[in-house]
Amino acid sequence: MALGTELSIGQVAQRTGVAVSALRYYETQGLLQANRNAGGQRRFARATLRRISFIIAAQKFGFSIARIRELFVNLPENRTPNETDWSKIALEFRAELDAKIASLEKLRDNLDGCIGCGCLSMKKCALYNADDKVAAHGAGAQLL
Amino acid sequence: MALGTELSIGQVAQRTGVAVSALRYYETQGLLQANRNAGGQRRFARATLRRISFIIAAQKFGFSIARIRELFVNLPENRTPNETDWSKIALEFRAELDAKIASLEKLRDNLDGCIGCGCLSMKKCALYNADDKVAAHGAGAQLL
DNA sequence: CCTTGACCTAAAGTGAGCTTTAGAAATTAC
DNA sequence: GTAATTTCTAAAGCTCACTTTAGGTCAAGG
Incomplete structure (x- = not known):
């Protein structure tokens, strides 16, 4: 070829x-x-x-x-x-990436405040009530 | 009960x-x-x-x-x-979280430099050569 | 007491994202 | 020219994280 x-x-x-x-x-x-x-x-x-x-x-x-x-x-x-075509996609993609990363960071920070905090109630737990936007809508593994 | x-x-x-x-x-x-x-x-x-x-x-x-x-x-x-037990786990968990988030950020930044960059070679493309640590080791969806 | 709802187990089914298999045809290398 | 390699399709298989189903048993309310 x-x-x-x-x-x-x-x-x-x-x-x-x-x-x-x-x-x-x-x-x-x-x-x-x-x-x-x-x-x-x-x-x-x-x-x-x-x-x-x-x-x-x-x-x-x-x-x-x-x-x-x-x-x-x-x-x-x-x-x-061409580059312009890809740039349009990149813009949309990039926005979603930022949102996902921010969501993970928020979850991590919630975790910091919750693990070892002694709370026993799921209702009060910041971790449990963390932003659900990161949650999958289907089954299966996520992120890694 | x-x-x-x-x-x-x-x-x-x-x-x-x-x-x-x-x-x-x-x-x-x-x-x-x-x-x-x-x-x-x-x-x-x-x-x-x-x-x-x-x-x-x-x-x-x-x-x-x-x-x-x-x-x-x-x-x-x-x-x-107890709290100490959970703290040990949190420490290990937290380290992995930070690594994952950092890896995603690196991938995002590589993407910024690559999308629309005009490179056609997979060998030179920063995106393609981005940190593979984020890659899944099995099948299935990831992160979301 | 008896009905209704919660709970039990084991096994099969689901969906995403592929891989493997089987048998055949095309291409390449010598 | 022929052997080895690559490619083809269709269908079945696989892993993960569960859910659903089927056929019962247990527990709480009236």
């Missing part, structure tokens, strides 16, 4: 560190798109690497695939996203 | 907001212990409320059940944990 052209799924996997199976999964979830060559194999545009880079980062922050898909609807489908 | 005595699973659920099924699950996972009354029903010591409060908070921070169990091994089994 010549340089400057599209990439096979294996090449994308190697460059991003994301498993081939995960890339195929992302495609089924609408996070990635791929052309097909004559033999039916996926060929990814180089701009896809950037999308994947974003997916990796967003997942580290705990964003679900559904939420990432929502952010991606702002990216153009018929041309390679 | 008189005041000052042990609590039924329904009472614990009501006070903590944790589902009865989740409480039973936590018991199977070794996060909680319960005595049984003559009829075989669970009776929770009041100190259990504090353990549950901690579980709720730790989960908001993304700690897995396995990790919470590890933190709990430092709590005494044969007596009610």
Whole structure:
């Protein structure tokens, strides 16, 4: 495969560190798109690497695939996203990040005041009554 | 059930907001212990409320059940944990929280420098090469 | 006493995010 | 040209943290 052209799924996997199976999964979830060559194999545009880079980062922050898909609807489908396209997403993303970090810090500070405070009532406990905005709306692990 | 005595699973659920099924699950996972009354029903010591409060908070921070169990091994089994017992756990917990928050902040700052930066190479991208310590070691959602 | 609601166990089901498997076709390397 | 590697699809499997279900037992109120 010549340089400057599209990439096979294996090449994308190697460059991003994301498993081939995960890339195929992302495609089924609408996070990635791929052309097909004559033999039916996926060929990814180089701009896809950037999308994947974003997916990796967003997942580290705990964003679900559904939420990432929502952010991606702002990216153009018929041309390679430019800096302005990404900046719009970054703005929205950044705001959510700040909110999440602030929420975690608040929870941490509540914890400081509560652990060892001797309170036995869940009703009065600052920890228990901490900002629920950090709580998951579904099941499963969070943050790490 | 008189005041000052042990609590039924329904009472614990009501006070903590944790589902009865989740409480039973936590018991199977070794996060909680319960005595049984003559009829075989669970009776929770009041100190259990504090353990549950901690579980709720730790989960908001993304700690897995396995990790919470590890933190709990430092709590005494044969007596009610006192402030000193909890403080030891809080110290360890707090350190991990700070690390996680710092890691998220670093990732956010890397994002600021990377989104829209025009770099196309995953090898050079600060975002892609951000601190991997935040990455999950298993499957599933994180942080929220 | 008897009904109603709370509680019991064990096992199966759920949803997110993938991975693994199986069997076949395409591509690359020699 | 042929062997090895990569890729393909569809479906099943896996982990985590629970919930739901099914079929009972226990406890509190009237």
